[in-house]
Amino acid sequence: MFSGELSEVKMVHNVLKSIAIKEFAVLRPMKEGLKITVDEMRCIEASAYLPCNIFSAYAIDNEDIIFKVNLKILTEILNIFGEDDHTSLKLSYKSAGSPLFLIMNHEEENITVDCEIRTVNIDDFENPSLAEECNMNKIVMNANIFGELLNRLDSPAEEVQITFSPSHPYFKLKTTGLVGESEVCINKNSDSVTMYQCNEKTKSIYTFSNIRHVIKVLHHADKVAISTGESGLLGLQLVINCDDNQMYVEFYITSQYQTD
Amino acid sequence: MQFRALIVDNAAMKDFLNVVLSLSKFSKTCVLRLTSTKIYFIVSEEENGPRQPLVWCELPINYYFREYNIVGVSSSYNEIYLELSTVLLARSCTVIKQDIISFKIKLTHKETPCLTLEMEMAAGDIATRQCVHDIPVEVISRKYWESYEEPHFTDFHVSIQMPNLKSVRNIVERMKSMSHTLTVSANKDGKLNLSINTSTVKLAAHFPNLNVNSFVEGNVTNCSNEEIKSNSVSSTIDIKKFIMFLSGMQLNNCQAVCNIVQGKMVKLYMEQPGALLLQIFLTEMTI
Known part of the structure; x- marks a missing residue:
C-alpha cells in the first residue's frame, strides 16, 4: 500500500523526536508526502510533514491510508546506529492492520537492521482544517529569533499571553508568574520579521508548557509562521531545511480562554 | 600474607x-x-x-x-x-x-x-x-x-567473532530502551543476529561476514524448526548485562568472540592482548 526510501534519516529522526509529545502518533501517507501527527487531549496538536521529494523513492496506491504507531519506538529505531550518519531507510506498510516494516542499512559497517512495528487501525479520525481557523493575524520571522524571544520569558510561568496588534507594540509575548511579569515584543519592521499581517487586535492566553514544545523544533528550523484566528487557536508552522529540500512541522495550540 | x-x-x-x-x-x-x-x-x-x-x-x-x-x-x-x-x-x-x-x-x-x-x-x-x-x-x-576456579566450558554450539563493538553498543543501547531481553543468534555462515521481540516491536540487527571459529552441526536440540532450517544457534539473555561491559570500557580495538550454547548461555570473550582478558557469562533468561 505504501513504501518509501530515505537517505536523510538523521534530520527526520530529529524532527520526529521534537514532536514526540505523546507516545502514539498517527501516520498518514498521502500522495504529496507523509504526515505524522501527535495530539494531546485536543489542547495541542503537532505534525511533521515529509514531502515526497525528500524520499528517494515514494510509492502509494491508496489515498486513505491511516494508522497509529508507537512514536517513541519509531524514533528510537531511526536512531539505531547512533551518531553515525551513513544510514539509509526503507519503509513499507502492506495492508491495513499489518505492521510497519523498516529496513535500515549502515553502508560502511555492512549492518542491516530490520524491524516490524505493530500498528493500530484508526476508525474515527477527525481532520478539521485547523489552518483555516488561524486566518486572522499572522507573523513570519526567523526561527532562531522566536526561540530567543521564548527563552527570554520567565520560564517557570504557567501561562503566556500572545498579543497581535495593528500598531505598536505589534507582536507581544507576556507571562505572569510567581516572581512577576515578563514581556517581550518584536516590531513588524524588524529585520527578522519577513511578514506581518494584523487587521484586528487579538489577545489570547496559552499554557506556556504547550508553547515550549516548539522550542525543540526551533533549533532545526529556518523560519516560523505564527498565526491566530477568532477562536484563539494558535498555529505555528516551521520550515526545516534538509539538504535542498524542506520538511515542515506545525503545531496547533488552543487558547485557555478568551480575554476581553 | x-x-x-x-x-x-x-x-x-x-x-x-x-x-x-x-x-x-x-x-x-x-x-x-x-x-x-x-x-x-x-x-x-x-x-x-x-x-x-x-x-x-x-x-x-x-x-x-x-x-x-x-x-x-x-x-x-x-x-x-x-x-x-x-x-x-x-x-x-x-x-x-x-x-x-x-x-x-x-x-x-x-x-x-x-x-x-x-x-x-x-x-x-x-x-x-x-x-x-x-x-x-x-x-x-x-x-x-x-x-x-576459572570456568571452562567447551560445549559451545557456535563460536563467532564479534563485529565492531562500537556499532554493537550503539544498536543494543537503543534496543535496551524497548526490551529487557536480547536474543543472540549466529549461524555457520558467519552471520550474527541481535534481536528483540516485544508486543509492539520486532527488531533484528544483522552482522554478516564474521569469522566462525567453530560450529557444532546437528547437536542442537530443543530449537524451533526455523532455527534448524537457518542452521543457527540462539540464546536469549538479559540485555542490560550484555552491554554493561561494552558501554563502560574502551574496548574498541580488542578482539571479541561470542560463544553460544543453544537456549542456555552466551559467553562473551574479549581480549586486549597483554592488557586485559574478560569473559562474561550470560545465562538464558526465563520469562
Whole structure:
C-alpha cells in the first residue's frame, strides 16, 4: 500500500523526536508526502510533514491510508546506529492492520537492521482544517529569533499571553508568574520579521508548557509562521531545511480562554 | 600474607579504573584473586549453592604495575583471595580521574583487613597531597578457593567473532530502551543476529561476514524448526548485562568472540592482548 526510501534519516529522526509529545502518533501517507501527527487531549496538536521529494523513492496506491504507531519506538529505531550518519531507510506498510516494516542499512559497517512495528487501525479520525481557523493575524520571522524571544520569558510561568496588534507594540509575548511579569515584543519592521499581517487586535492566553514544545523544533528550523484566528487557536508552522529540500512541522495550540 | 603494588603509568591507571567501574555496575561485590603473574576480578552469582561465574577478568601484572610484591598464604599456594565491595572500590578509584602521580595498592590490617589505596596527587597550586582510602575486605580461606576456579566450558554450539563493538553498543543501547531481553543468534555462515521481540516491536540487527571459529552441526536440540532450517544457534539473555561491559570500557580495538550454547548461555570473550582478558557469562533468561 505504501513504501518509501530515505537517505536523510538523521534530520527526520530529529524532527520526529521534537514532536514526540505523546507516545502514539498517527501516520498518514498521502500522495504529496507523509504526515505524522501527535495530539494531546485536543489542547495541542503537532505534525511533521515529509514531502515526497525528500524520499528517494515514494510509492502509494491508496489515498486513505491511516494508522497509529508507537512514536517513541519509531524514533528510537531511526536512531539505531547512533551518531553515525551513513544510514539509509526503507519503509513499507502492506495492508491495513499489518505492521510497519523498516529496513535500515549502515553502508560502511555492512549492518542491516530490520524491524516490524505493530500498528493500530484508526476508525474515527477527525481532520478539521485547523489552518483555516488561524486566518486572522499572522507573523513570519526567523526561527532562531522566536526561540530567543521564548527563552527570554520567565520560564517557570504557567501561562503566556500572545498579543497581535495593528500598531505598536505589534507582536507581544507576556507571562505572569510567581516572581512577576515578563514581556517581550518584536516590531513588524524588524529585520527578522519577513511578514506581518494584523487587521484586528487579538489577545489570547496559552499554557506556556504547550508553547515550549516548539522550542525543540526551533533549533532545526529556518523560519516560523505564527498565526491566530477568532477562536484563539494558535498555529505555528516551521520550515526545516534538509539538504535542498524542506520538511515542515506545525503545531496547533488552543487558547485557555478568551480575554476581553 | 603480604601484598603491595604500584601503578605509575597513566594509561594503566585509566584502564584499571575502567575495569573497576564496569565491575561495580555489574555486581555489588567481587572476589579479587592475587597471584604472582596476574590479578583477577571474579564476579559470581550471589545466590547460595554452586557458584556460577558471571564475570572473569584477568589483568597481567607487567602491564599495570611498576612494582608488585606478593607473599601468599603459603609457599605452595602463593596466592591471596579477597572479597570486597566493588562499589567502594570504584568510588575510591575515581580519584584517578584527577591528576595522579602514583597509585599504590596494599593489603593492610587496620581494625579489619583492608585494601589500602594510596594516591599521590600531582602538585598543583598547593603542595603535593596524598589521598588514602581503606576498603574493608574479607580474606577467603584456602578451602573455599575452588569455588573461584576459572570456568571452562567447551560445549559451545557456535563460536563467532564479534563485529565492531562500537556499532554493537550503539544498536543494543537503543534496543535496551524497548526490551529487557536480547536474543543472540549466529549461524555457520558467519552471520550474527541481535534481536528483540516485544508486543509492539520486532527488531533484528544483522552482522554478516564474521569469522566462525567453530560450529557444532546437528547437536542442537530443543530449537524451533526455523532455527534448524537457518542452521543457527540462539540464546536469549538479559540485555542490560550484555552491554554493561561494552558501554563502560574502551574496548574498541580488542578482539571479541561470542560463544553460544543453544537456549542456555552466551559467553562473551574479549581480549586486549597483554592488557586485559574478560569473559562474561550470560545465562538464558526465563520469562
